[in-house]
Amino acid sequence: MDARRNPMIVQKTSVCQICGCNCGLLVSLDGGQIVEVKGDPQIPQNKGGICIKGKFSPQVLYAPDRLKTPIIRRKGGTNFMSLSWDNALNEISERLEQIKHKNGPEALAIYRGRSTRFIDRTFISAFARLFGTPNVTGVWTLCVGPKVIGYKATFGAPLFPACDFRNARLIVLWGTNPSASKMHRYFNLPNDIRKAIKEGAELVIVDPRRHRFADEATLHLPITPGTDTYLILSLVKILIEHAWTDDTFIKTYTSGYDRLCDAAKKVDILEASQITGIASETIMELAKKLGTIKPASIDRREGVIHQVNGTQINRALAILAAITGNIDRNGGLRFTPLPSWDASLGIEDNAKAPSIWSQRYPLAADGTQALTDSVLEQNPYPIRALISISGNPVSALPNTKRTLEALGKLDFLVVNDLFMTETAQMADIVLPGVTFYEKGEFHNEPLKPVPWLQTTEPLVKPIGDAKPEWHFIAELSARMGFKELSEFADEDEVLRRIFIDSGRSDLNPVSMRRGIRFEQPNFGVLLEKGFNTPSGKIELYSTWLVQKGYAPLPACEDSCQCSDRFPYRLVTGSRSNAFNHSQHRNIPDLLKHCPFPEAEIPPEIAADIGVSDGEFIAIETEWGQLSIRAKIVHGMNPYTISIPHGWSGKENANYLVGDASRDSISGTPAYKSIPCIVCREEPESD
Numbered sequence: 001m002d003a004r005r006n007p008m009i010v011q012k013t014s015v016c017q018i019c020g021c022n023c024g025l026l027v028s029l030d031g032g033q034i035v036e037v038k039g040d041p042q043i044p045q046n047k048g049g050i051c052i053k054g055k056f057s058p059q060v061l062y063a064p065d066r067l068k069t070p071i072i073r074r075k076g077g078t079n080f081m082s083l084s085w086d087n088a089l090n091e092i093s094e095r096l097e098q099i100k101h102k103n104g105p106e107a108l109a110i111y112r113g114r115s116t117r118f119i120d121r122t123f124i125s126a127f128a129r130l131f132g133t134p135n136v137t138g139v140w141t142l143c144v145g146p147k148v149i150g151y152k153a154t155f156g157a158p159l160f161p162a163c164d165f166r167n168a169r170l171i172v173l174w175g176t177n178p179s180a181s182k183m184h185r186y187f188n189l190p191n192d193i194r195k196a197i198k199e200g201a202e203l204v205i206v207d208p209r210r211h212r213f214a215d216e217a218t219l220h221l222p223i224t225p226g227t228d229t230y231l232i233l234s235l236v237k238i239l240i241e242h243a244w245t246d247d248t249f250i251k252t253y254t255s256g257y258d259r260l261c262d263a264a265k266k267v268d269i270l271e272a273s274q275i276t277g278i279a280s281e282t283i284m285e286l287a288k289k290l291g292t293i294k295p296a297s298i299d300r301r302e303g304v305i306h307q308v309n310g311t312q313i314n315r316a317l318a319i320l321a322a323i324t325g326n327i328d329r330n331g332g333l334r335f336t337p338l339p340s341w342d343a344s345l346g347i348e349d350n351a352k353a354p355s356i357w358s359q360r361y362p363l364a365a366d367g368t369q370a371l372t373d374s375v376l377e378q379n380p381y382p383i384r385a386l387i388s389i390s391g392n393p394v395s396a397l398p399n400t401k402r403t404l405e406a407l408g409k410l411d412f413l414v415v416n417d418l419f420m421t422e423t424a425q426m427a428d429i430v431l432p433g434v435t436f437y438e439k440g441e442f443h444n445e446p447l448k449p450v451p452w453l454q455t456t457e458p459l460v461k462p463i464g465d466a467k468p469e470w471h472f473i474a475e476l477s478a479r480m481g482f483k484e485l486s487e488f489a490d491e492d493e494v495l496r497r498i499f500i501d502s503g504r505s506d507l508n509p510v511s512m513r514r515g516i517r518f519e520q521p522n523f524g525v526l527l528e529k530g531f532n533t534p535s536g537k538i539e540l541y542s543t544w545l546v547q548k549g550y551a552p553l554p555a556c557e558d559s560c561q562c563s564d565r566f567p568y569r570l571v572t573g574s575r576s577n578a579f580n581h582s583q584h585r586n587i588p589d590l591l592k593h594c595p596f597p598e599a600e601i602p603p604e605i606a607a608d609i610g611v612s613d614g615e616f617i618a619i620e621t622e623w624g625q626l627s628i629r630a631k632i633v634h635g636m637n638p639y640t641i642s643i644p645h646g647w648s649g650k651e652n653a654n655y656l657v658g659d660a661s662r663d664s665i666s667g668t669p670a671y672k673s674i675p676c677i678v679c680r681e682e683p684e685s686d
């Protein structure tokens with residue numbers, strides 16, 4: 001669509017808010033309808049690139065099954081009936097008042113899904129403070145907890161670590177697949193990796209799966225799931241013993257090296273080789289690359305986050321990058337300072353009770369994993385009402401059976417969403433939410449190495465009776481006697497207030513529609529001025545973790561205890577380009593890219609159970625069973641089965657995941673490394 005050739009076409013800028021990469025968009029509108037979406041080449045984080053989810057995002061906006069009006073289901077009933085926003089808000093406020101009166105304000109929890117952003121979250125937190133509940137939770141624990149705590153313990157906070165792939169000579173992708181997930185989180189990531197490879201960089205993949213990038217790698221280590229610390233600490237030991245570490249860097253910028261050396265001495269490389277499934281020669285080959293090729297970028301994501309020792313694995317990877325001197329330097333791991341905003345809107349916190357997770361996971365920023373315990377066991381106290389905004393706990397939480405039981409036991413469940421999700425089907429009241437095209441936002445998430453701020457404005461009117469989420473919260477607050485949130489006419493007004501409160505009245509939301517660079521990146525500053533840790537250095541031995549009662553150094557652990565009954569290892573959560581978690585399977589042009597879920601299984605297991613490509617297998621864990629089509633993948637770990645998440649009903653991967661297996665520090669569920677058994681399913685005869 002060319003606006004110059006067709007004067008009816010208007011081009012506007014926006015930011016895609018589907019996956020968190022915040023890709024800049026150029027959006028063409030014809031007569032008020034969005035007709036085309038392209039990447040904005042002027043925005044640094046995606047440089048004009050977008051994925052198919054961004055490309056087909058107007059299909060989400062105009063999807064015929066969008067929720068268009070509030071609906072209610074009376075107690076004991078099965079059918080939903082439409083009702084007006086007025087009646088819905090009155091009903092919600094009355095029910096919340098009753099619960100507050102009977103159980104205290106902390107009996108309300110609010111779950112913010114990934115699609116809530118800055119303004120929605122500001123209003124949700126403000127409402128919770130006014131109401132008096134500390135239990136606002138979301139996807140921090142589910143997505144990033146171990147990484148944040150592990151890196152904070154090593155490098156201090158608040159910092160956002162990002163790999164500089166473009167300038168790296170060695171790129172290690174450890175439990176991450178940027179060809180399918182968050183591909184623009186550090187610039188145009190797949191392109192940058194490919195450009196670096198073209199210019200001579202080496203690519204190494206450490207992953208039980210054989211994903212698309214493995215074909216472009218010099219080395220693929222199909223590690224046995226759950227054994228990462230064995231491999232990382234073996235690399236540390238070899239680097240130390242062969243004097244392949246960066247001694248000047250270690251002496252100048254780190255603390256605790258002697259204690260790390262003592263711990264590394266105890267690592268048995270042959271045992272590690274056996275446990276990880278990686279030949280000792282290959283471990284040596286990777287250690288040599290890490291010790292001799294500079295600079296190196298070691299990137300990691302959910303593969304090493306969703307494990308029972310996730311925080312310590314992330315610590316170990318941070319240590320590996322530090323002892324090879326690949327920190328705060330071009331081509332290595334660099335840090336973007338996090339801008340901090342006073343988004344309190346001047347509202348005091350009325351919450352008196354501690355959050356449901358704070359006693360068990362005091363370092364965690366939220367505690368979605370504690371929701372089911374709280375509802376079903378009143379541990380530490382009962383949650384009786386839940387408002388879920390732009391999220392789908394039935395799909396996201398481990399142990400689906402228990403999640404369904406907990407949601408069914410609530411006195412009151414309100415869901416705000418675009419579509420009738422499985423969580424919405426369990427609700428008392430469902431409210432229609434909006435897409436990012438129907439509301440304004442402020443994009444300050446640091447999923448990029450350039451501190452970049454951008455505002456967006458609504459490009460189209462909300463579909464039907466849908467309302468921006470922050471409007472719903474403001475109107476509910478007013479109904480409950482909290483007028484403070486009603487004074488803002490639009491998103492720009494909210495932002496003006498936050499900029500003033502944050503001492504940045506120079507910022508104008510209207511002039512930030514195509515983004516501004518907030519600050520110059522300060523790479524090298526930490527090396528010059530010191531790290532925000534107790535010692536001011538990179539802490540190989542974490543004094544902060546000791547103080548909090550946790551192990552200061554990672555240790556070799558196999559987090560997956562297989563048995564004769566469950567001899568294989570299940571990894572859940574493999575991504576598809578077409579979907580963001582449980583979203584988009586109702587979007588025709590996305591569904592056709594991935595019409596059904598498949599389990600990746602190695603030829604060794606396929607031969608054992610006598611299954612061919614495309615046939616169905618049954619996977620069983622201690623928690624449940626799932627039937628799924630098999631896809632035989634050569635080159636993956638021979639003991640591993642990998643399945644995608646986000647599918648609904650009986651195909652929900654979380655039926656196989658236990659909720660008691662959690663990272664002991666962050667509480668993050670161990671969606672990876674689950675003992676399982678698999679067998680061929682006999683086709684049903686006609």
Ligand code: SF4
Pocket residue numbers: 016017018019020021022023046049050051052053054055182183184
């Ligand atoms: S990577 Fe895709 S889904 Fe994510 S923000 Fe960019 S265009 Fe949207």
